[in-house]
Amino acid sequence: MKILVTGKGGREHALITALSESPQKHELFAHPGSDAIATLATRVEAASLPELITWMKNNSIDLCMAGEEALLVKDSGLSNLCAEAGIPCWGPRKEIAQLEASKTYAKKFLKRHGIPTADFTICTNVAEAKAALTELPIVLKFDGLAAGKGVAVCTAKDEAEAFVDDVMEKRCFGPGDLLVEKCLTGPEISVFASVCDDKYQILMPARDYKRIRDNDQGPNTGGMGAVASLELAAPDLMQRIEREIVQPTVQGILKDGLTYRGFLYFGLMLTPTGPQVIEYNCRFGDPEAEAVLPMVRGDFATYAFEAAKGNLQPDLISFEPGWSICLISASAGYPASSHSGDVISGLESVSGARVYHCGTKKNAMGQFETNGGRVLAIVAQGATRVEAREKAYAQSAKVTFDGLQRRSDIGKMHFE
Template identity: 40%
Template sequence: MRILVIGRGGREHAIIWALSKSPKAEKIYCAPGNGGIAELAECVPIQENQFEEISQFACDNSIDLVVVGPEDPLADGIVDFLEAKQIPVYGPRSNAAIIEGSKVFTKNLMKKYGIPTAAYESFERYEDALAYVRQMGAPIVIKADGLAAGKGVVVAQTLEEAEKALKDIMLDKIFGESNVVVEEFLQGQEMSLLSFVDGNVVRPMVPSQDHKPVFDNDKGPNTGGMGTYSPVPHIPQSIVDEAIRTIVKPTAEAMVKEGRPFRGVLYAGLMLTAQGPKTIEFNARFGDPETQVILPRLETDLLDIFLATINGRLEEMDIQWSDQAAVCVVLASPGYPGNYPKGLQIDGLRDVKDAIVFHAGTSAKDGQIVTNGGRVLGVVGLGSGIAEARAQAYAGADVIQFEGKHNRTDIANKALV
């Protein structure tokens, strides 16, 4: 089969890495790809939002399946566009991708169907939101309504932080979206639970845990994710099963009832509170960097899962997972998640022996791999347990060098306590 993957990050590199293991994968393309993806797939200079060009490329190159990685083209309707042209595509249509594209929609959906989540109010006017925040006090959570590349959430520990977040989002429009959701602050362990979904059919993946803040001990501003690990040994399977039963399956069923059947990867970001699992957010695609630790544990052919989903046969799939642990350490550019330089030479990539390196923000220039994003690389170690996997990931991360490189040093520590 000839496959076209849409995207340019570490998630897409991991997807392509998994697809390349399938005996059915004859040729893989990626639009636009990155410096590392180019070693496994032919990268083509088409941007994620160029639907007409993607469609034309798929037709001209006899593409059998398009796989969409990022959230923006999903929300903008790339699946609808390609399906209208009879091009097989994996991912949710835009009316289902709204579960990530609008936090107001998703909170209202959960309220309607009794799906556990934080108490909230949504606001269109800055003055109303400000008055509510001052009434409720801190800590409190401020969320931009629309897509914000994983950075549209501020967990404000003080009233000053909350007021600044409201100003940034609603007045300064730093995400181009002025509406907000204001939520109660939940305490507990976080967990990412991704599932392959086709309407009412839900096939959960192995759980993982992300590290959002940029610095050790969860300090500093939120990022797209500074590292992940899977499994999450300190969270019992009974809690995972409860989350599937009370959150993931009811949400998939609710989307069907709303006339928005979800087909693709449904990502549930969860908080495990004293009252049980509650929903922080939903995403309409593979997480980044969760994908980098989940797919290395997948023993079933990923291409078979994609094909079963779009052919309505996901219920027949017996999906198998490895008992191995996986830990991903993200190497970031200097200044990230703020402004950062590009074009810094990366050394040591060929010297990494016992880890997988997924490229996130890289490009090839004059025969060298250079930085081209905030999160540059994800270094993944595998092992019989978290400790071994963690050691492999950090050993690999230490070998790679570029000017101003920074990473958290405490990824997966919570699993070792």
């Protein structure tokens, strides 16, 4: 089978690794991929989405797997164009991918289908947004895609007003409305499901750590680490999440006259009154994918191929017991900026852990160097959370580069 994965980061490196470890050997491709991904998959250059579709047709690609979100809503939509070309795509069509691409679309969907979520106000200008800042703390969300950085949890009014100015006057994330949302409290959890029309399978849950510094301090990032385990949520909690959130979401998509095939991410807050939806992502989470995918057993490639054709077969995969912990190493200046060109040392010393490249490139001497904000994901597994955490930190300590940022409390905070 010939499989192409779209994207270039740590999530895509993890997806391609999982595909490469499927029982049968497949021919793997990545667009655009990275120097690290190129050790497992052939990189494909395409100047546009239609050009990529043409390349896939000409090269008889059997399955397209959407890694990152942008192409799902670009132009006519990756999945839509794949369908026209007769290529199975594991990723939703543009119309329903708005669940991630537009925060206001998602909130209206949640409200319409009675799925628990925080109260909200949609603001189209600065005056409306500042008038809506009636209680603190408060959550502000840019309506469109912003690589995980378009959300601010503000505890002070001046902080909230500054974010409003950034979004609505300076247009730091481009054109779009602002969502002003009641701040929920409680631990967060990431729940993933493979959704195939009216069927779904809930996968291993995870928890990510968004803030740049220990104790959830500092600005939001795309994620500084993640923990994954079947033990992360009690069976009764997972049953409630399925009953009140996952099932109504799948049914709601169908009621709206749409279909969904692909991974669906539910970002949840476990509030005192029960789980509530913070956000949807229309693909695997990042860095949660790097924590979850090493725990997958079975035939991941055939599973995705069959599901993309409308035949979800849950028995094709299973999940390893125990715990998986992912640690992100970020470059200097992240998340406000990123630093490229810092040589990475110690990669060859890592053993008993997986290394996924999020933002790296090879220099003229063949050394990996930083090439983005989040640089590396180093992931280890263990029978217990403590064992997995100790292994992940021991192996991560072997890898260094100038300006490295790494939290020290992943897999510890929220558990002790």
